[in-house]
Amino acid sequence: MYRVLAACFILISISVVADDSVVDSERNRIIPIQLSFPSGRNSCSITSKCSVTFLSAGYGVPHTKYQFLGESFTKLGYLVVAIGHELADDPPLSVSGNLFETRSENWQRGSHTLRVVRSELRDKYPEFDFENLVLAGHSNGGDISAWLALESPAFVDKLITLDHRRVPIPRSDSIAVLSVRASDFEADDGVLPTKLEQALYESCILKIPNSRHNDISDLGPESLKSNIQHIVHRWLAKASCQL
Template sequence: MKRGIAVLASVSALLVVGYFTATKWAIRHEMLTFYDPARDNRQVAVEIAVRRDKEMQADAGMITLPVAILNHGNTVKFTEYSFLANMFAARGYLAISIQHDLPTDPPMVTKPGELYVGRLPQIQRGIDNIHFAVSEMKKVAPNADYDYLTMVGHSMGGDIAMYFAKQYPEQTKKVVTLDNLRVPFVTNGRFKILSFRSKDPVFKTDPGVIPPEEVREKSGIEVVQTGFQHNDMRDTGPDEAKASIQGMLNKFLEDDSPPRPIETKAPPEMTDPGPVTPYVPGAPTPKMGKRLGSAPSATVTAQQ
């Protein structure tokens, strides 16, 4: 029996990999760089991934593209989650990956004992980047649904995604995190949450981030213990990890049923963050590539 289940799981993973491999050629990638005048012309680079046929239908006014916002981990570049961007694009989403950090930004000063280990300024900067990138993308790709965003993020990016959902629940459709460690899950049940967790001796989730099982069941929160390490959850990770995440994420996105309402007098917004632990930095990653070409707008630099 166990052997049969294992074979079925392997076949399912192969089918998922085959599906996304077959559709990858039909996905268009483009780099855009915006400059935020409200923040001293801060550079906000994005990479979009979209299925060509879906983009043509949206341009013709036939459909409205759902939008997924991808947020990278600390020290990781926004271009290092193509396995997620391609999966969302293959399902008909406009996937927007945002670069939150710049070389000119001051170094992060973590403060154990403070809320989110003192990372709130960096998280808020990520929220500002999301708002600005969305406002600019409305000009570039207007036929997309920017009112209801699927928020996605790895590590620090997962904390940004969860914090966005806490602050703007009316603009959040679903949340997907890959081993976010600091910001507690939203538990009011207004949207569904899928979270992949690592088994890593170095990267540990702070107490109070993941709510207890009974709260998760009421709030529409699904937690997947993957057995993979924290840094496996990006393009540099093993194919097995990426295929497994794609398969479970695909099932999660297929379910569009609304979350069940929580029958309590005062639904909790978030769990108690509890005590926090020191930050452990990840491995350094390659620098961003050069920008190529130019966009029709004076505030945008495009890269194909």
């Protein structure tokens, strides 16, 4: 069985943040998570559920270092679940060979982790909607999110990636897609939809000029974080695809 360890709650201006863990006994993994509840949580109920975002960090970046992005979701009434995928005894991320093949174990493991967290939390927090998830992730976290969206699309409503580079974005009418691109690296061939596919599936691909892949976290420049916040907020609130 899976269980959730006790949480410590910290009140901040727009949400309540809880550092927590999910125990996956099947794989003998303790999965660190951070829950950011919207300030309007009292309006969420079983009959009027509030939305949920699963947020996956870039490789080597703590899952707690994307508060700037989490704020974009909590301001719109989302529960944000930031998930730590990499544990100390996990094999390192491959840096050689065909990376799509050599890194697939990491993405499969991460996708499984997202399903485990969903399974546990949907019972613990029935006032939130775990049947129509928003998956968001930076870099390798975006690859993990895209992998799950391709693998288990039934409970994925939206996919937001921040400069992920390896796993193809779903071409689907059922999953809305936003991919925010930095300007120092290109995605692998076939990862991003073509212009024709973007029009067909209404996916939104936006490149931020003079931005760097490694700056996309709380440690990055304020101008970049603010730009990403505005893009994500506008897209979620109005489905607007613009810088």
